[in-house]
Amino acid sequence: xxxxxxxxxxxxxxxxxxxxxxxxxxxxxxxxxxxxxxxxxxxxxxxxxxxxxxxxxxxxxxxxxxxxxxxxxxxxxxxxxxxxxxxxxxxxxxxxxxxxxxxxxxxxxxxxxxxxxxxxxxxxxxxxxxxxxxxxxxxxxxxxxxxxxxxxxxxxxxxxxxxxxxxxxxxxxxxxxxxxxxxxxxxxxxxxxxxxxxxxxxxxxxxxxxxxxxxxxxxxx
Amino acid sequence: xxxxxxxxxxxxxxxxxxxxxxxxxxxxxxxxxxxxxxxxxxxxxxxxxxxxxxxxxxxxxxxxxxxxxxxxxxxxxxxxxxxxxxxxxxxxxxxxxxxxxxxxxxxxxxxxxxxxxxxxxxxxxxxxxxxxxxxxxxxxxxxxxxxxxxxxxxxxxxxxxxxxxxxxxxxxxxxxxxxxxxxxxxxxxxxxxxxxxxxxxxxxxxxxxxxxxxxxxxxxxxxxxxxxxxxxxxxxxxxxxxxxxxxxxxxxxxxxxxxxxxxxxxxxxxxxxxxxxxxxxxxxxxxxxxxxxxxxxxxxxxxxxxxxxxxxxxxxxxxxxxxxxxxxxxxxxxxxxxxxxxxxxxxxxxxxxxxxxxxxxxxxxxxxxxxxxxxxxxxxxxxxx
Numbered sequence: 001x002x003x004x005x006x007x008x009x010x011x012x013x014x015x016x017x018x019x020x021x022x023x024x025x026x027x028x029x030x031x032x033x034x035x036x037x038x039x040x041x042x043x044x045x046x047x048x049x050x051x052x053x054x055x056x057x058x059x060x061x062x063x064x065x066x067x068x069x070x071x072x073x074x075x076x077x078x079x080x081x082x083x084x085x086x087x088x089x090x091x092x093x094x095x096x097x098x099x100x101x102x103x104x105x106x107x108x109x110x111x112x113x114x115x116x117x118x119x120x121x122x123x124x125x126x127x128x129x130x131x132x133x134x135x136x137x138x139x140x141x142x143x144x145x146x147x148x149x150x151x152x153x154x155x156x157x158x159x160x161x162x163x164x165x166x167x168x169x170x171x172x173x174x175x176x177x178x179x180x181x182x183x184x185x186x187x188x189x190x191x192x193x194x195x196x197x198x199x200x201x202x203x204x205x206x207x208x209x210x211x212x213x214x215x216x217x218x219x220x221x
Numbered sequence: 222x223x224x225x226x227x228x229x230x231x232x233x234x235x236x237x238x239x240x241x242x243x244x245x246x247x248x249x250x251x252x253x254x255x256x257x258x259x260x261x262x263x264x265x266x267x268x269x270x271x272x273x274x275x276x277x278x279x280x281x282x283x284x285x286x287x288x289x290x291x292x293x294x295x296x297x298x299x300x301x302x303x304x305x306x307x308x309x310x311x312x313x314x315x316x317x318x319x320x321x322x323x324x325x326x327x328x329x330x331x332x333x334x335x336x337x338x339x340x341x342x343x344x345x346x347x348x349x350x351x352x353x354x355x356x357x358x359x360x361x362x363x364x365x366x367x368x369x370x371x372x373x374x375x376x377x378x379x380x381x382x383x384x385x386x387x388x389x390x391x392x393x394x395x396x397x398x399x400x401x402x403x404x405x406x407x408x409x410x411x412x413x414x415x416x417x418x419x420x421x422x423x424x425x426x427x428x429x430x431x432x433x434x435x436x437x438x439x440x441x442x443x444x445x446x447x448x449x450x451x452x453x454x455x456x457x458x459x460x461x462x463x464x465x466x467x468x469x470x471x472x473x474x475x476x477x478x479x480x481x482x483x484x485x486x487x488x489x490x491x492x493x494x495x496x497x498x499x500x501x502x503x504x505x506x507x508x509x510x511x512x513x514x515x516x517x518x519x520x521x522x523x524x525x526x527x528x529x530x531x532x533x534x535x536x537x538x539x540x541x542x543x544x545x546x547x548x549x550x551x552x553x554x555x556x557x558x559x560x561x562x563x564x565x566x567x568x569x570x571x572x573x574x575x576x577x578x579x580x581x582x583x584x585x586x587x588x589x590x591x592x593x594x595x596x597x598x599x600x601x602x603x604x605x606x
Binding site: 051054056057076077080081082083084085087089091095096097098099100104108109111112113154158 | 223224227228231232234235236505506508509511512513514515516517518519599600603
């Protein structure tokens with residue numbers, strides 16, 4: 001079953017006076033529980049594509065179906081609600097809330113989603129990513145790898161069907177990168193989460209079920 | 222809601238130093254409003270009280286236009302006695318003359334009254350600076366204002382020559398010197414009503430009748446009633462009597478209001494700018510908030526709640542400062558050489574009023590930064606643009 005279906009999406013924006021075609025008619029289908037890596041040179045449209053699937057951006061034209069729903073038709077509030085309940089984001093620069101502890105970072109989306117068991121669940125998620133002993137540490141007190149694990153735990157907070165990761169290992173050393181990808185694989189296998197991961201690393205990309213290559217705003221293969 | 226409040230609280234805790242400036246600004250503005258208005262109201266009330274204590278009843282009956290005296294005083298007094306709600310009244314006579322002591326002579330205003338009746342309406346006879354007050358049957362003694370005493374270099378116990386406007390001259394003994402903090406202090410001689418009537422050659426007449434009623438808030442009702450019963454038209458309520466003063470105080474109130482508005486505007490700008498700068502430095506955080514599922518309105522709410530929390534803390538601190546500041550000025554009033562002590566007056570309404578005004582100012586200040594935060598583009602924010 002296709003969980004993500006993208007039909008002819010195009011994204012054009014102005015860079016000063018220059019018109020830039022970031023996406024040039026993308027068609028893609030991703031099945032439920034698939035672990036897909038998105039690769040390609042810088043500026044090829046990988047992150048733009050991920051942002052569109054993640055409903056962070058709106059395409060100039062085309063349709064994006066998530067679990068059968070055309071999300072391009074949703075308004076801002078509906079998109080925010082969908083992101084909260086069904087999507088999890090992992091960014092290259094960790095992007096944690098610096099004023100919240102690891103536990104609070106994970107709890108916040110659950111509180112927004114009014115999960116009654118958020119206290120217990122947030123602790124379990126941090127234990128799952130191997131940070132059971134770092135619950136009350138602020139992001140500034142954690143290493144890059146540990147911060148990225150908190151980001152993953154936060155992305156899993158509301159048990160989303162889709163995890164979107166934009167170069168999650170881009171700022172990590174080889175050991176931490178390997179641990180993170182193994183965690184992704186574990187989540188994918190045990191929870192059946194669909195994972196879309198942008199990466200520059202051929203080695204990391206090879207750990208996914210499938211690789212989609214981007215070039216010049218189009219899917220190359 | 223609880224999640225948004227949770228984040229707002231955490232953000233404040235993590236940015237204590239920045240937010241201390243906001244709290245300080247709000248506290249000072251709040252305290253300033255309380256103290257300034259407390260002082261202003263205290264002075265107004267003080268003046269009104271003094272006016273009521275010495276120169277006015279709840280209702281004052283004056284002679285008809287073009288008349289100098291109210292005629293048929295006896296009948297009018299009988300009628301007043303029969304009106305339910307009229308507690309007491311005191312007729313007064315006003316005249317002019319001159320007072321001489323040794324080789325100094327000064328023009329004076331004569332205020333003649335019946336001490337027994339007057340003491341039940343005003344406190345003027347108790348405002349004795351030195352000497353003693355006037356007894357009800359004392360027709361040979363007078364009270365003079367302290368300024369007049371200074372000019373004549375006379376004191377209580379001295380004998381002075383009083384020349385009435387009709388030309389009669391008589392010696393009186395100064396029983397006491399009065400100080401009221403009012404116009405009366407200038408050049409007034411207070412004397413017995415009957416004695417003045419005799420010297421002025423009038424009978425059964427008064428220049429005004431001061432009336433005290435059961436409930437001063439019903440002055441307008443009794444004004445009409447007394448006007449009808451006594452068949453007089455020139456009656457003023459206590460509010461009308463102090464109107465001239467109050468209208469002049471309105472100018473001061475406008476000045477106070479202007480100072481308040483400038484202070485509030487400055488605080489609003491300061492709070493708004495600090496919040497805006499803070500939000501501008503947190504674009505990435507806002508981007509993450511939106512990415513994980515906060516709606517624009519929820520992002521707005523986070524910063525709105527922050528401002529309200531800061532506002533509440535600022536108001537609490539400002540109220541404490543304002544309370545003690547006003548209480549201090551109440552206990553240590555300004556001393557005016559003419560009117561005497563003029564102190565602040567604390568009332569709970571000062572706290573309520575200032576809190577409402579300040580919280581509205583905070584709301585106004587946060588609107589633009591919070592709307593700005595809500596409208597930040599997610600992609601640009603995440604990349605810190």
